[in-house]
Amino acid sequence: MIAASLSNDPVMLEFYHNGDPYLSFAKCVGAAPPDATKKTHGSLRDRYKTGLLSIQYGIKSEALAERLDISTFAAHEMIGQHHELFSVYWRWVDDWLAQVLASGAMWTSFGWECRTGITEFNERSITNFPVQATCADILRIACIMATRRGLELLAPVHDALLIEAPIDRIEADVALLREIMRRASRIVLNPTADGPHELRTDAMIVSYPDRYCDGRGAEIWAHVLDLLAEYRRQQAHAAMRAG
Numbered sequence: 243m244i245a246a247s248l249s250n251d252p253v254m255l256e257f258y259h260n261g262d263p264y265l266s267f268a269k270c271v272g273a274a275p276p277d278a279t280k281k282t283h284g285s286l287r288d289r290y291k292t293g294l295l296s297i298q299y300g301i302k303s304e305a306l307a308e309r310l311d312i313s314t315f316a317a318h319e320m321i322g323q324h325h326e327l328f329s330v331y332w333r334w335v336d337d338w339l340a341q342v343l344a345s346g347a348m349w350t351s352f353g354w355e356c357r358t359g360i361t362e363f364n365e366r367s368i369t370n371f372p373v374q375a376t377c378a379d380i381l382r383i384a385c386i387m388a389t390r391r392g393l394e395l396l397a398p399v400h401d402a403l404l405i406e407a408p409i410d411r412i413e414a415d416v417a418l419l420r421e422i423m424r425r426a427s428r429i430v431l432n433p434t435a436d437g438p439h440e441l442r443t444d445a446m447i448v449s450y451p452d453r454y455c456d457g458r459g460a461e462i463w464a465h466v467l468d469l470l471a472e473y474r475r476q477q478a479h480a481a482m483r484a485g
């Protein structure tokens with residue numbers, strides 16, 4: 243959504259407003275049936291999510307093929323489809339790159355400026371800057387607003403926020419934080435004739451004694467617990483020998 247808003251790409255905006263830009267892309271290029279959903283085509287959606295975000299950030303066909311475990315030809319075709327479908331976005335990327343190379347500076351709408359220097363930045367890091375930095379602007383404003391409203395903010399987690407609250411208040415605090423994040427995105431993102439752009443949010447509430455863990459972290463968390471259990475067994479065994 244941030245990339246769509248900054249570039250004002252109508253197709254990218256439409257895909258976001260449709261609810262699932264990754265499946266929308268897959269349907270548009272004939273890789274998924276019109277009635278596909280996240281539930282029915284979850285693995286396909288995840289592959290296209292990885293592919294679309296990687297392409298948006300400038301990945302080359304060889305690296306994309308390796309990441310998605312597909313042929314280089316298929317990866318090249320996917321990149322071409324992305325450039326054709328989101329042509330407005332890619333024109334904006336080219337214009338941004340040319341402007342930064344000419345001026346030697348990058349910036350966000352809130353004045354966060356970064357000098358590119360001579361060797362510190364390549365084309366990919368320059369074209370990635372506006373989306374990443376705009377996300378940082380939104381998150382910073384959300385953190386300030388959340389703190390001022392009395393929410394117990396523990397940490398930012400990439401593009402999310404982690405809070406804690408008593409059980410009897412957690413749902414209300416989560417609802418408030420989601421509204422704060424929505425408002426922060428409206429403040430930062432480009433307004434249009436149809437009104438300001440805004441980001442959707444989702445939330446997960448984890449109550450004691452459960453702990454939060456997503457699919458990507460389940461394996462390493464289990465490994466850490468196994469190492470901890472082994473350490474405790476070794477400590478207990480050493481204590482018995484010492485006794």
